[in-house]
Amino acid sequence: MTQSPPAQPDPETLAFSEAERAAVYRAIAARRDMRHFSGxxxxxxxxxxxxxxxxxxxSVGLMQPWRFIRIRRPALREAIAALVEAERVHTAAALGPRGADFMRLKVEGIRDCAELLVVALMDGREQHVFGRRTLPEMDLASLACAIQNLWLAARVEGLGLGWVSLFDPVALGALLGLPPGAKAAAILCLGPVPAFYAQPMLQQQGWAQPRPLSELLFDDQWGAQGC
Structure with missing residues (x-):
C-alpha cells in the first residue's frame, strides 16, 4: 500500500522559542546520576x-519494550538493597587494586530515595524483528531512551534520579516474579535530593574524568579525526 506524504506542518510548530531551547539544553547539562537522597x-x-x-x-519498531515495577513494600526494597550490596562486593573483587577505592564510593540510594523503580525488558522480544534482525540489542537501547526521558523530566521537576546497575538480573527477576524471557535492566532511585552534584559524582570523587567530544568524534572512518 502506498503511503501518502505527511501534511506540511505549520512553521510555527516546528521551532521552539529561545527560552525553551535554553531550558532543554540546561536540563541536559544539569542532569546527574544521583546517589544521595533526602527521603x-x-x-x-x-x-x-x-x-x-x-x-x-x-522505540525500535514501536515495540515499547520497557516495563516499570514500582517497589512499594519496605521488605522488598531491603531485599533489592541486599542484592545490590552483594554485587558491589563482587565488583570490588573484580576491580583488583581499585577495589578498596570502589568500596568507598556511594553507588546507590535505595534505602534513602522516595521512590524505587525497577525497569525490565518485556518477554516475547524475539517476536519483534523490525529494526532488530541484525541488532537485537535495540530493545535495550529503546529502554535506555525511556530512562533518559524520565531522568530529564525528573531534573526539570527538581528531583534526582540514580540508575543502579549493580545487581544480578536473574536474582532480581526471580525476586520480582518476572516471566520467562523478561529481564531486569535497571534499578532507579527517584526523589528529592539535598543538592545536585556540580559535576558527575565519579568525576568529583576522582574515580574517572570525562573525555572531550573531540576525542570521540571521527570523520568517515574510525579514528580519523577532522580538522
Missing part, C-alpha cells in the same frame, strides 16, 4: 507525569 515523597500526579514522559520515548 520525602513524590506526589502521585508528579510520578504519573514522569512515567508518561518515559513512556513517550522512541
Amino acid at each position: 520525602g515523597e513524590v506526589a502521585p500526579e508528579l510520578l504519573a507525569r514522569l512515567l508518561e514522559a518515559a513512556h513517550q520515548a522512541p
Whole structure:
C-alpha cells in the first residue's frame, strides 16, 4: 500500500522559542546520576507525569519494550538493597587494586530515595524483528531512551534520579516474579535530593574524568579525526 506524504506542518510548530531551547539544553547539562537522597515523597500526579514522559520515548519498531515495577513494600526494597550490596562486593573483587577505592564510593540510594523503580525488558522480544534482525540489542537501547526521558523530566521537576546497575538480573527477576524471557535492566532511585552534584559524582570523587567530544568524534572512518 502506498503511503501518502505527511501534511506540511505549520512553521510555527516546528521551532521552539529561545527560552525553551535554553531550558532543554540546561536540563541536559544539569542532569546527574544521583546517589544521595533526602527521603520525602513524590506526589502521585508528579510520578504519573514522569512515567508518561518515559513512556513517550522512541522505540525500535514501536515495540515499547520497557516495563516499570514500582517497589512499594519496605521488605522488598531491603531485599533489592541486599542484592545490590552483594554485587558491589563482587565488583570490588573484580576491580583488583581499585577495589578498596570502589568500596568507598556511594553507588546507590535505595534505602534513602522516595521512590524505587525497577525497569525490565518485556518477554516475547524475539517476536519483534523490525529494526532488530541484525541488532537485537535495540530493545535495550529503546529502554535506555525511556530512562533518559524520565531522568530529564525528573531534573526539570527538581528531583534526582540514580540508575543502579549493580545487581544480578536473574536474582532480581526471580525476586520480582518476572516471566520467562523478561529481564531486569535497571534499578532507579527517584526523589528529592539535598543538592545536585556540580559535576558527575565519579568525576568529583576522582574515580574517572570525562573525555572531550573531540576525542570521540571521527570523520568517515574510525579514528580519523577532522580538522
